[in-house]
Amino acid sequence: MQALYFAWVRERIGVGEELLSPPAEIATVAALLDWLAGRSPGHAAALANRSAIRVAIDQDFVGPEALVAGAREIAIFPPVTGG
Amino acid sequence: MQALYFAWVRERIGVGEELLSPPAEIATVAALLDWLAGRSPGHAAALANRSAIRVAIDQDFVGPEALVAGAREIAIFPPVTGG
Amino acid sequence: MITTRTQAEPFDAAAETAALTTARTDIGAVVTFTGHVRAENGLEALTLEHYPAMTDRQLTAIAAEAAARWPLLGGTVIHRHGRLLPGEAIVLVAIASAHRQAAFEAAEFLMDWLKTRAPFWKHDGSGWVAAKASDDAAAARWGKA
Amino acid sequence: MITTRTQAEPFDAAAETAALTTARTDIGAVVTFTGHVRAENGLEALTLEHYPAMTDRQLTAIAAEAAARWPLLGGTVIHRHGRLLPGEAIVLVAIASAHRQAAFEAAEFLMDWLKTRAPFWKHDGSGWVAAKASDDAAAARWGKA
Numbered sequence: 001m002q003a004l005y006f007a008w009v010r011e012r013i014g015v016g017e018e019l020l021s022p023p024a025e026i027a028t029v030a031a032l033l034d035w036l037a038g039r040s041p042g043h044a045a046a047l048a049n050r051s052a053i054r055v056a057i058d059q060d061f062v063g064p065e066a067l068v069a070g071a072r073e074i075a076i077f078p079p080v081t082g083g
Numbered sequence: 084m085q086a087l088y089f090a091w092v093r094e095r096i097g098v099g100e101e102l103l104s105p106p107a108e109i110a111t112v113a114a115l116l117d118w119l120a121g122r123s124p125g126h127a128a129a130l131a132n133r134s135a136i137r138v139a140i141d142q143d144f145v146g147p148e149a150l151v152a153g154a155r156e157i158a159i160f161p162p163v164t165g166g
Numbered sequence: 167m168i169t170t171r172t173q174a175e176p177f178d179a180a181a182e183t184a185a186l187t188t189a190r191t192d193i194g195a196v197v198t199f200t201g202h203v204r205a206e207n208g209l210e211a212l213t214l215e216h217y218p219a220m221t222d223r224q225l226t227a228i229a230a231e232a233a234a235r236w237p238l239l240g241g242t243v244i245h246r247h248g249r250l251l252p253g254e255a256i257v258l259v260a261i262a263s264a265h266r267q268a269a270f271e272a273a274e275f276l277m278d279w280l281k282t283r284a285p286f287w288k289h290d291g292s293g294w295v296a297a298k299a300s301d302d303a304a305a306a307r308w309g310k311a
Numbered sequence: 312m313i314t315t316r317t318q319a320e321p322f323d324a325a326a327e328t329a330a331l332t333t334a335r336t337d338i339g340a341v342v343t344f345t346g347h348v349r350a351e352n353g354l355e356a357l358t359l360e361h362y363p364a365m366t367d368r369q370l371t372a373i374a375a376e377a378a379a380r381w382p383l384l385g386g387t388v389i390h391r392h393g394r395l396l397p398g399e400a401i402v403l404v405a406i407a408s409a410h411r412q413a414a415f416e417a418a419e420f421l422m423d424w425l426k427t428r429a430p431f432w433k434h435d436g437s438g439w440v441a442a443k444a445s446d447d448a449a450a451a452r453w454g455k456a
Contacts, residue, residue: 007360007432008439059365061428075362075430079442082359082390082431083346083402083422090215090287091294142220144283158217158285162297165214165245165286166201166257166277180325183343191350191397197418198328198343204409205336252336264349266422267449273342274415304412 001068003036005046006077009053012046022068029055030064032074052078084151086119088129089160092136095129105151112138113147115157135161168229168241168261172221174248179258186240186262193239197269198260199277205252209290214247214256217285221245228279232261235275236268243276245284278305313374313386313406317366319393324403331385331407338384342414343405344422350397354435359392359401362430366390373424377406380420381413388421390429423450 003020005013026032033055037047047053055062056075068074086103088096109115116138120130130136138145139158151157183198203212225243232238240262250256259276263269281298282305288295328343348357370388377383385407395401404421408414426443427450433440 004362006362006430007434010360056362056365056430059362059368073364075365077362077430078432078439080426080428080430081433081440081442082361082429083426083446087217089217089285090289093215139217139220139285142217142223156219158220160217160285161287161294163281163283163285164288164295164297165216165284166281166301180329183345184325187347187398189398191348193347194349196343196345196347198341199411199415200328200341201411202332202338202341203336204339253332253334253338266344266346266419270344270415270419274411277411277415 001071002073004073004075006075009046009077013040013042020074027067027069028064029057029062029066029068032068033064033076054079084154085156087156087158089158092129092160096123096125103157110150110152111147112140112145112149112151115151116147116159137162167233167238168243170225170229170243172216172218172225172245172247174246177244177246177255177258179255179260182242182244182258183260186242186260190239192264193262194264195266195269196260196262197266197273198258199273200255201257203250203252203254203256209252211252211291212250212256213289213291214250215287215289216247220285224283224285228276228283232272232276236263236272238263238268238272241272243280245280245286247286275308278308281305312378312383313388315370315374315388317361317363317370317390317392319391322389322391322400322403324400324405327387327389327403328405331387331405335384337409338407339409340411340414341405341407342411342418343403344418345400346402348395348397348399348401354397356397356436357395357401358434358436359395360432360434361392365430369428369430373421373428377417377421381408381417383408383413383417386417388425390425390431392431420453423453426450
């Protein structure tokens, strides 16, 4: 699946997007974030405070228990500050 | 005191303004309206439905129990429909 | 703070609104309301009668009340009188503040007040327009003004 | 019904608003909100990052939601991204309806949604702007959107 990062999540991870191939046992968004945090110190720093992380799958907001199976695009970012 | 009439109150009374000299025993707005209704059939028609009458003394809304002593200008009109 | 006026002529809502923010960098939110004449029931024109001395006095008072209730950074209220055709703008309330909640609330407060307390009366060509209970209910939510 | 778009260029709030009412005689109320960049704490510029595909998808959905909740007669939502200077307009919500309550409520609903659900992130030159709990509280009053 394609991962997209925005704002300080992007800055800490160091890239705006990357292709992810999580192992088959990663079922939920929460599990995906745990797995992702182990990829690099930057990933770990970006995802350290999970309460400040928001996730969208295929451009819709999802919670930590959402399933990642079938997701084409997963976006990870801080709380939004538009308007 | 100067009386001003607006909208259908004006139309029924037949004039937009007139000078009033109510007797000294007329103390309140309610009493003034009763006295005014006796001046002509037009006044009576204009003031027949007292719940549809609004009154301002010297450009401030007042209720039926307000005192008329000292009033320079009394305006009598239907509920407003601006905006 | 909030300027108010009544006039027979059309107003330029865009220019009035732009004037509030020109050369300002402290304003974060501008809410404008314009009321238009609707062509209901074959209406050809609305004619607004008003009580000028009371309108001026009450508009000034209610503008001060709004400025006391909310942290505003400017505002303009214009109400037209005379004859207006369908589609024409009849009233403008434009409010500037640092944040949106104050701007929205003050604009709604002023509109609710104009609907229920400003001495204007609409004639639709066949008769006088009746006041709406829903306007009284809307105004009541702000408490005594 | 409600058109939505994001763009880096400035928008003309007056022209967008006027376009809603041109040649219409069924519209009685137009509410517009414009959000402006404030020069707080010595701010030189705001830079807005966004997630275009999600913004488009979510804006379209929320505009449909507003049109389903209120009897609207038109609307325009524009959100800018990129670099903006103090005083510049960042967001426009313009809503037309027959009556004022629907127009006010729909405009506030859309602004509350933009503040809490539209994927934009502001950077003030020294760091990323933090989200406000008051915006979440404002959005919560509309129930699930």
